[in-house]
Amino acid sequence: MTAARQSLTALSMMLALIVTSCNLALAQKAYDTGASDTEIRIGNIMPYSGPASAYGVIGKTEAAYFRMINASGGIRGRKITFISYDDAYSPPKTVEQARKLVESDDVLLVFNSLGTATNVAIRKYMNEKQVPQLFVASGASKWNDPKDYPWTMGWQPSYQDEARVYAKYIMKHNPDAKIAVLYQNDDFGKDYLKGLKEAFGDKAAMIVAEEAYETSEPTIDNHIVKLKAAGADTFISITTPKFAAQAIKKAAEIAWTPMQILTNVSASVGGVMQPAGYENSQGILSAAYLKDGADPQWDKDPGMQKFIAFLKKDYPEGNRLDGATAFGYAAAQTLVKVLELCGDDLTRANVMKQAANLKGFVPDTLLPGITINTSPTDFAPIKQLRLMRFKGEKWELFGDIISSSLSN
Structure with a gap:
């Protein structure tokens, strides 16, 4: 074999290896609507107006948390696009906003939307569409029903x-x-x-x-x-x-x-x-189940120090005395954990699979001794309280x- 032919053969082998490696890399990535190499689209519905508008702080805190994640490089290089709409705590409006998020905004999932009646109004739709209705911001016991509603999961205690x-x-x-x-x-x-x-x-x-x-x-x-x-x-x-x-x-x-x-x-x-x-x-x-930002006993707590640092740098208008702020921070931190566990398989099914396999996860603002645990038959992440x-x-x-x- 001539030197030129040997070089061509070696080059062909190298190209074949590169193509194979690229194909393997592509094969290891899986996306559903709302996810790509560069972006993860997350939907949210909050009562920014109406009788429960005090809870709007939760959505604002989550938006600030995701901005912080994006500023530090995102999740495996993917930036979070957080789309949050107001439903004024009105179930008909919640239905309208959920449809907009799923059918127009093409979100991967709907996260931590607030209210019992409002989330009941969209639960059937979300499950029919097989879009995660993840970490519902309501303590209703009905969110822990993986058999009948496998795409809906609560977050806070019942x-x-x-x-x-x-x-x-x-x-x-x-x-x-x-x-x-x-x-x-x-x-x-x-x-x-x-x-x-x-x-x-x-x-x-x-x-x-x-x-x-x-x-x-x-x-x-x-x-x-x-x-x-x-x-x-x-x-x-x-x-x-x-x-x-x-x-x-x-x-x-x-x-x-x-x-x-x-x-x-x-x-x-x-x-x-x-x-x-x-x-x-x-x-x-x-x-x-959450630390109280007004309580000085947490001033030297490592988790609370991270929370306070977040408020100072990324959410200066946030009120540490408002429990909704600590709630939104911990819920957002839980979602980021799930997305990290998903790796490059950002399908809706894998999002639910990872959310249903959390073991001993502790967001910064949870009380000491309280942990988040789920399983495929247990969609109630937090089950502990202190008086x-x-x-x-x-x-x-x-x-x-x-x-x-x-x-x-």
């Missing part, structure tokens, strides 16, 4: 589990309590109320008064007056932030001083307790971590 924790606390510390319940007249309020009654069991008669309110009501003052008139000495407020603050203020105005229990979704210092008045909020009980009591200008944790398995 409302029913949280309600059971409160019921157990009341039965232990005040077994003769006369309980008044204010609840939002939708899937959020009803799911929570169901958990309460199931936990009380044959002692459900302890609930002497129930008042349901509509999110369209400008004020819930009249409901608070009725609950006081029922002679209750214990008040459970199953409310979103606007109405939670109103309830605390009105109870103080009419000199009603029951033991108050406030659902976790409205336990924000900056979003509820401060507007309601610190002087009116003393002694209120709730439960937590807390409001004192001064912050929440004080007490007792041990309570898992849902212990609160049933």
Whole structure:
């Protein structure tokens, strides 16, 4: 063989190897609509207006977190395009926005959209389209149904589990309590109320008064007056932030001083307790799974230091006292973890597969001892809580971590 022919043969072999390597690299990458070599398109729906607009902070925090990820190179070189729309906490509007995200904006998934009734309105559509409805921002127990809705997964603890924790606390510390319940007249309020009654069991008669309110009501003052008139000495407020603050203020105005229990979704210092008045909020009980940005005990905590650094550099308008900020940060961090686990297989099926295989993941703002765990048969990532009591200008944790398995 001549030298020239040897060179040509060697060159041909090199070219063949290059082509083979390229083909292998291409074969290892898999994309669905919304993903490519350079981009990952994520949809989101938030109540930036309307009765639950206080939660809009979550979407703004997530947008800032993804900008931070992009500034540091993205996820395996892919930049996140975060498309977030306002639904004003209105289910019909949620349906409209979900269709826009999936059919016009071509997102890979819809992430952390807020609200129980609003997410119920799009769950069937998302599953029919086989688009992940991932880490729903609602504690309804129905998000943990991988058999019937394999494309929908929750994120935060179940409302029913949280309600059971409160019921157990009341039965232990005040077994003769006369309980008044204010609840939002939708899937959020009803799911929570169901958990309460199931936990009380044959002692459900302890609930002497129930008042349901509509999110369209400008004020819930009249409901608070009725609950006081029922002679209750214990008040459970199953409310979103606007109405939670109103309830605390009105109870103080009419000199009603029951033991108050406030659902976790409205336990924000900056979003509820401060507007309601610190002087009116003393002694209120709730439960937590996230660190409180108002609590100096976390000042030297490595995770909280990362969170504060993020606020200073990437989200300076963010309020560390608002629990929704810590929530949005942790949820966004969880999604980034899932996308990293996906590697170069950014198909919708693989997104759900990785989301259903999280083991011991700990976002920076989760309380110590609480971890995120999922499986193909368990779509409830967070199942642990700690009780807390409001004192001064912050929440004080007490007792041990309570898992849902212990609160049933």
